[in-house]
Amino acid sequence: MSDKGETPRVIPTAARTGAVAAVGLELHSDRVVPRRQVFAWALWDWATQPFNTVVLTFVWVPSFLTSYFFLDSATSASGIGADGSRIDCDTAVNAATAYCGGLGSLAVQLGWGITVAGILIALLAPVMGQRADADGRQKLQLGIFTALLIVAQFGLFFVDGTPAFFWLGVSLIAIGSVFGEIANVSYNALLVSIASPRNVGRISGLGWGFGYLGGIIALAIVVGLILGGVLDGDNAMTFRIIGLGAAIWTVIFVIPIFLYVPEPPKLREIERVNFFRGYVELARSIRRLWRTARHTFWFLLASAVYRDGLSAVFVFGAVIAGQVFGFGFTDLVIFGIVLNLVAGVSTIFSGRLDDRIGPKPVILFAIGGLVICCLVVFFGAPLGKPLFWAAGIVLAAFVGPAQAASRSFLARITPAGYEGEIFGLYATTGRAAGWMASLLWGIFIAAAANQTLYGILGIALILAIGFGLLWFVKAPARPAAASA
The missing domain is CATH 1.20.1250.20 (MFS general substrate transporter like domains)
Incomplete structure (x- = not known):
């Protein structure tokens, strides 16, 4: 790791092509990175994983956003069977009911929101990464989009379980996905600042592993509270609290990466261009x-x-x-x-x-x-x-x-x-x-x-x-x- 007064490294170029011959890791082949930096980097995955595990995959979206909470009262009531429980939509007869049709409509509308998010990620991610390279400010971009992800999760607390709030929920899920993915670009780029060719595999694996384990613990806490009766899965406030809890979890565990992980040194001069010109530069980069x-x-x-x-x-x-x-x-x-x-x-x-x-x-x-x-x-x-x-x-x-x-x-x-x-x-x-x-x-x-x-x-x-x-x-x- 270089100090402020250190002479900047010169990147060697290939003799015949002019191409950059060295990859970022090769410039740090002998570097010894403190364990504190490695664990601080890996904790970002731990911090943001509940958005994927608890909010998107297992709890908030499937059990709340695409559930009877967001159907009109008559349609919701039609989904209650003779025994007082909600009907399943896994048979042809039930699938044809207004209740199951309504749930399907919610799923379709959520799909449209996620599709828009995917398009935005595909369009924005490389240009935002390119701009962070030009500024030499990967940590700044990571901080901005992590903060926006936290705001999106915090906003889930204000999504009440009524049809009028459905599109607010979809919008927050979609923009949270966009913010999280762009932040992840800078997070991945920071891997070069805390790894060498000898240990990049272990450090990358540690990050992914921390993400899985963090998501498991957050999910286990939520499910334990629901199954233990502390939270009520039939009450919209439960899911509002879950969204707030995911935001707080992220706030707590993202702090170490900003305290202990260094900004990668700026290794090349890149012309700072406006946002749309960035796509022209991107095409050149692909070529x-x-x-x-x-x-x-x-x-x-x-x-x-x-x-x-x-x-x-x-x-x-x-x-x-x-x-x-x-x-x-x-x-x-x-x-x-x-x-x-x-x-x-x-x-x-x-x-x-x-x-x-x-x-x-x-x-x-x-x-x-x-x-x-x-x-x-x-x-x-x-x-x-x-x-x-x-x-x-x-x-x-x-x-x-x-x-x-x-x-x-x-x-x-x-x-x-x-x-x-x-x-x-x-x-x-x-x-x-x-x-x-x-x-x-x-x-x-x-x-x-x-x-x-x-x-x-x-x-x-x-x-x-x-x-x-x-x-x-x-x-x-x-x-x-x-x-x-």
């Missing part, structure tokens, strides 16, 4: 990648494909669990906690393997294992819940390592001074490919007369295609022995 760092270009494309498959594993895995294997709400929550715990622990430990043999073998092994797990679930479905539990645990052990190794792979091949821009492109390519697994999921189910189980073959196919594309991507130089 430059094609000419001078083609393996980076191809990795962005390959990873976009298999990362869509990784996302689909969790998104549609819960659907398969519920519709095919009969998991109820409690089953799903326990299943989610166990899978996230396994993913978190395996990700932390796989980082050492990443540093020892390189990220590409780790990713390929993980993706190959995921394809096998998908096929085992498909052909072994008659064995019921025990098989799905076993396959799910093994599957979770592969997902986290693939995600963490992908980040360390990109960090190892990103030209010095381009971290924000490249990680912005990483976010954009992921969003641009985000439709493939869901499309094949729907096609396979439709082709099998609406049998949900067949959707897992679509996920397996996307993962297999990503495996094939990554196979031909040049791996980064094999790291030296990792430091203790």
Whole structure:
């Protein structure tokens, strides 16, 4: 790590092409980073994960925003069965009711909001990363968008459980997703400031692992309070408190990264241009990648494909669990906690393997294992819940390592001074490919007369295609022995 008075490093250039020959990590090959900086960096993932785990995936959105709270009173009342409980929408008869149709309409409208958020992320992430590179202010951008994410979570407290507040809820979820993703670009770019080629795999894995574990603990607290009767899942105030709690959690745990993680040194001079001119510069950067760092270009494309498959594993895995294997709400929550715990622990430990043999073998092994797990679930479905539990645990052990190794792979091949821009492109390519697994999921189910189980073959196919594309991507130089 350089002091203020240190002579700035000069980035070597390739003799024939003029391309940047050194990646950011290579400039710090002998650096020893204090553990405090590493843990402070990893805690940002811990701090922001409840937005994904508690708010988006398991509690706030599925149990509140897309529930009967936001139906008109007559439609909501029509969904109460003779026994006083809410009807399920998993049969053809119930699905045709006004109640289930209303819930479906809420889900569709939420989908539109999330789609807009995805488009904004794809358009904004690389340009915002590029501007942070130009200013040399990754931490400033991280701070601004983390603060905006906190504000969005805090705003969830003001979403009352009535139809008039539905679009406020959708808007906050959508803009929170945008703010979180752009903040994540700067967070990833900061990896270079606290890692070296010898330990970037372990540090990236620690970040992902902390994220999983933080999400699990936050989810366990919420579910424990609901199941223990402290919070009432039928009261809108419960979910307003959950949104407020997620905001407070983020505030507390993001503090260390701003206190202890240094700003990466500015390694190149970049012309500061206006926002829209940034897209012209972005196009030039993509052409430059094609000419001078083609393996980076191809990795962005390959990873976009298999990362869509990784996302689909969790998104549609819960659907398969519920519709095919009969998991109820409690089953799903326990299943989610166990899978996230396994993913978190395996990700932390796989980082050492990443540093020892390189990220590409780790990713390929993980993706190959995921394809096998998908096929085992498909052909072994008659064995019921025990098989799905076993396959799910093994599957979770592969997902986290693939995600963490992908980040360390990109960090190892990103030209010095381009971290924000490249990680912005990483976010954009992921969003641009985000439709493939869901499309094949729907096609396979439709082709099998609406049998949900067949959707897992679509996920397996996307993962297999990503495996094939990554196979031909040049791996980064094999790291030296990792430091203790």
